[in-house]
Amino acid sequence: MILPPILTSIVEWLRAGYPDGVPEQDYVPLFALLSRRLSEEEVDQVAGRLVDDGDLPIDKTDIAVLITKITNEMPSDRDIDRVHRHLGTGNWDRTDHDL
Numbered sequence: 001m002i003l004p005p006i007l008t009s010i011v012e013w014l015r016a017g018y019p020d021g022v023p024e025q026d027y028v029p030l031f032a033l034l035s036r037r038l039s040e041e042e043v044d045q046v047a048g049r050l051v052d053d054g055d056l057p058i059d060k061t062d063i064a065v066l067i068t069k070i071t072n073e074m075p076s077d078r079d080i081d082r083v084h085r086h087l088g089t090g091n092w093d094r095t096d097h098d099l
Contacts, residue, residue: 001052003045010034011049021055027066029075029083040067040098 003011014022014030022030034043047063050056056063 001045001048003049007042007046007049010038010046013048013051013087015055022050023026023058024058026079026083026086027056027058028069029079031066032075033080033083035067043067 018026031043031047034046037089038046044063044067047056047067051058051060051063056068
């Protein structure tokens with residue numbers, strides 16, 4: 001699957017923050033953070049690429065379940081802070097790109 005340039009840059013940013021792959025405890029807070037700036041379809045595309053490339057060791061069905069879980073249960077501030085620390089200063093801002 002070919003991603004639009006903005007989504008490709010997000011995947012690269014996530015890989016830089018999680019060079020060993022995304023740990024399970026960060027799935028929900030990570031997708032919650034992405035959902036603040038991306039549509040559900042865009043989050044699904046980013047997650048799909050991470051799954052396909054082995055950076056996210058779950059299957060695509062589980063991704064759909066996680067996205068649903070996000071709408072019902074937001075992660076704690078502690079979880080969000082942990083993900084922010086992993087992603088560091090490689091800040092991505094959707095407003096810099098046309099979608």
